[in-house]
Amino acid sequence: MLNNPANKYRPSEKISLPDRRWPDNALRQAPRWLSTDLRDGNQALAEPMDGERKLQFWNLLLSCGFKEIEVAFPSASQTDFDFVRQLIDEARIPDDVTIQVLTQARESLILRTFDALRGARSATVHLYNATAPLFRELVFNMDKAQIVDLAVRSTQLIRQQCDQHPQTRWQYEYSPETFCFTEPDFALEICEAVADVWQPGADRPMIVNLPATVEVSTPNVYADQIEYFCRHFSRRRDVCISVHPHNDRGTGIASAELALMAGADRVEGCLFGNGERTGNVCLVTLAMNLYSQGISPGLRFDDMRRVVEVVEACNQLPVHPRHPWAGSLAYTAFSGSHQDAIKKGFDARRPGERWNMPYLPIDPQDIGCSYEAVIRVNSQSGKSGSAWLIEQNHGLRLPRGLQQDFSQHVQRETDTHGREMTHSALWQLFRARYGLTQEPALQLKQYTSESLNNGELALKATVAVGAQTRRLEGKGNGLLSAAAAALGGLLRQSVVIRDYHEHTLGERSDSRSVAYIRCLRADGSSRWGVGIDSDVARASLQALLNAAGDAP
Numbered sequence: 001m002l003n004n005p006a007n008k009y010r011p012s013e014k015i016s017l018p019d020r021r022w023p024d025n026a027l028r029q030a031p032r033w034l035s036t037d038l039r040d041g042n043q044a045l046a047e048p049m050d051g052e053r054k055l056q057f058w059n060l061l062l063s064c065g066f067k068e069i070e071v072a073f074p075s076a077s078q079t080d081f082d083f084v085r086q087l088i089d090e091a092r093i094p095d096d097v098t099i100q101v102l103t104q105a106r107e108s109l110i111l112r113t114f115d116a117l118r119g120a121r122s123a124t125v126h127l128y129n130a131t132a133p134l135f136r137e138l139v140f141n142m143d144k145a146q147i148v149d150l151a152v153r154s155t156q157l158i159r160q161q162c163d164q165h166p167q168t169r170w171q172y173e174y175s176p177e178t179f180c181f182t183e184p185d186f187a188l189e190i191c192e193a194v195a196d197v198w199q200p201g202a203d204r205p206m207i208v209n210l211p212a213t214v215e216v217s218t219p220n221v222y223a224d225q226i227e228y229f230c231r232h233f234s235r236r237r238d239v240c241i242s243v244h245p246h247n248d249r250g251t252g253i254a255s256a257e258l259a260l261m262a263g264a265d266r267v268e269g270c271l272f273g274n275g276e277r278t279g280n281v282c283l284v285t286l287a288m289n290l291y292s293q294g295i296s297p298g299l300r301f302d303d304m305r306r307v308v309e310v311v312e313a314c315n316q317l318p319v320h321p322r323h324p325w326a327g328s329l330a331y332t333a334f335s336g337s338h339q340d341a342i343k344k345g346f347d348a349r350r351p352g353e354r355w356n357m358p359y360l361p362i363d364p365q366d367i368g369c370s371y372e373a374v375i376r377v378n379s380q381s382g383k384s385g386s387a388w389l390i391e392q393n394h395g396l397r398l399p400r401g402l403q404q405d406f407s408q409h410v411q412r413e414t415d416t417h418g419r420e421m422t423h424s425a426l427w428q429l430f431r432a433r434y435g436l437t438q439e440p441a442l443q444l445k446q447y448t449s450e451s452l453n454n455g456e457l458a459l460k461a462t463v464a465v466g467a468q469t470r471r472l473e474g475k476g477n478g479l480l481s482a483a484a485a486a487l488g489g490l491l492r493q494s495v496v497i498r499d500y501h502e503h504t505l506g507e508r509s510d511s512r513s514v515a516y517i518r519c520l521r522a523d524g525s526s527r528w529g530v531g532i533d534s535d536v537a538r539a540s541l542q543a544l545l546n547a548a549g550d551a552p
Helices: 037-043 051-064 078-089 107-117 133-139 144-164 184-198 219-232 252-261 283-292 304-315 336-348 383-394 400-417 423-434 479-491 536-548
Strands: 032-035 068-072 098-104 122-130 169-177 206-212 240-245 266-269 442-451 457-465 468-476 496-504 513-520 526-533
Touching: 032 240, 032 283, 037 051, 037 068, 051 068, 051 078, 051 304, 068 078, 068 122, 078 098, 078 107, 098 107, 098 169, 107 122, 107 144, 122 133, 122 144, 122 206, 144 169, 144 184, 169 184, 184 206, 184 219, 206 219, 206 252, 206 266, 219 240, 219 252, 240 252, 252 266, 252 283, 266 283, 336 383, 383 400, 383 423, 400 423, 400 513, 400 526, 423 526, 442 536, 457 479, 468 479, 479 496, 479 536, 496 536, 513 536, 526 536
Parallel strands: 032 068, 032 266, 068 098, 098 122, 122 169, 169 206, 206 240, 240 266
Antiparallel strands: 442 457, 457 468, 496 513, 513 526
């Protein structure tokens, strides 16, 4: 990299708009959406989609709710031409969906485009030509008048072709490319000239698309350009203003949102932002951004995983695991502090309340993601992550002290192998540590208890110690104190109960109960035990046995 890049690069030009209004505007409704996956996104692939993959993608777009889909550049390849014909000939286009096709400003290509659209119920013809100084001077060697003349003549031909085929409901779209570094007054001039030919109105709909085909400025500059155009275009009320942001600077999403605030009506882009160079604006992210603000986007991503799978299969490109809203790790917390905040948020949440959750701007279940993916455990995780997974998968609400104890064992385990712990491995570790195995060291077989005249309770129990069976007897002011006294004789040391918690595993009267007990040992250390049984007394006694220590 250069020490002084100013010697080679110059900043983009800004537009003078001191009374700009868009910063005070708020997004309150969804725009019109146009998916360009089958055209713009397809052209960006090293191996463009064949007809089968395009059809799979088409069906996905319909299921997501797109009503306008740019399906092809039919004059560019036989595959694209044939795909348009397939959609029309096989009646695959729903009545409320309009297909769109792209064409350059050349007579032969325009005529070929209309051949592809023959018999369509509703179609948009999208014309573009270069208007930015760099392209018109360097690439095409044309002056402004020639550029305008080319756009006007091509629009005249398109209108003529539309008039000759009145059975199709035609819509016309014009794009001055690249709008974002075309002189603002010239962009207005050429769009006015094109609109004069088309004569837009309710019976002759028109879209003026203002693309940031190469993103060259900060999003606020693009918003200024959109607002300036909307203010000065004489037919603003008769046309739909569309934007087509790319992502060269990594701000395509912001550019689209600010453009909508500045007056745009429609957004063109691709699912997950596929497109040339750094891609087009991501329509999934834009739609979900609106959804998170309580605005219905008019698109559905109820099963986001399926959307990702189909797009990856068709594009043969991966969706990044940290992609906003849709990535496999988009809702996942490994950090202990994050996990603690999320667990507290779920603990505090009440049915019917508005969503208000730390680190989770939307409920993952809204888009088909399970809560199991929210918290995952590795060496960076804290007590809350392990406890939350145990609760979500097995219904055990671990007391805080037990959470801390278990997290230490998890930490040692993950530090040993350096990998993430699966839910299964986490549960197996919990069971082994706290006595929930098939054959714990001390296993309660049977017990009886009776109240004595002095107010104490007498306990008699049979306990399996390995292959042996031992009988226990003890007295105390309650069941657990009597059991602790009995265990002291077996273990030849005092058994002191420091913590006790219990709850049911469900709301039914026949639900099982779980008990958690922490016992203090003679050397000052402590140990937790857990017991689960349909009888809460048996659960408590087994938890005490599990906590009291290893068999003698």
